[in-house]
Amino acid sequence: MSDDDPPVAFDGGRPRTRKRILYQLNDRLGHEPGVEYTRFDPGRTAPTGLVASIDSGRLLGVEYPAPAATLEVRWSPRSGWKDRFAIQWYERADTASDTAVDGRDRTLPEGYTLSCGWHQDDHLNDLGPAHFQEEYPDGSVERYGVSFGDVNPVWILSECLANLPNRLRTFRERLDE
Template structure:
């Protein structure tokens, strides 16, 4: 991780609230601490994802920056039990895919796949809700089921 730009504390508070309200998430903390707030890390209940995983809880890292009025963000899920990880990134890493891309790492193949992504919403908390819905309802079941 490591986006450039500035952090808006009120945006981070809103994002933290969204994470705390999601039923799959058991704890939320600022990293490295509540003063520096480089990103937010949520612990995911391994029994509340489809398919279930464990014993270690997966993590969901949320980083949000602003360069002027333009947002840059990374919302990235990682499962330490399987090595699977995926996320939505709005950064300069893959300009050919547009402003936002989705990527997922396939441990069995040792490769990362990228595809364009977009969100109808513009407000950070609404984008995060949309990402959580896609992650837990669509992406994890379709990408991690045998």
């Protein structure tokens, strides 16, 4: 094998890079208060994503109407392009409470569980490559352009975790309207 392979021939998104990213994201989640456990999806050998079980109050640092949630992370790195990823928050139906603990009386519609998250891919490019999306009870989706800058995957996940309390508060306010 020659020593002067052009840079484009390196891994750049192939198995080891994708797997290493997910393992790093898994470690990052493991250091976040409120992440109860994580698992690789479909498994630790050829993972394409991560699923984290969340104690909402501990993660968000505030009392929160839905005490349990799931964070799903999917990451598909690409060489020379923006990585494709999704960091999605799903609240769990069986534990969602009807009344916010701050005394404000609110109910989420029957059968609806709150779902939102950050996505980056090649679509919806008017908003830019990345957006935050909110999924509403009527099936509609609102998307807001987001820019992460030239940073590594663990940085992106960390920014999202830092912004999650604000995003959820704003989304719930909109749901309330």
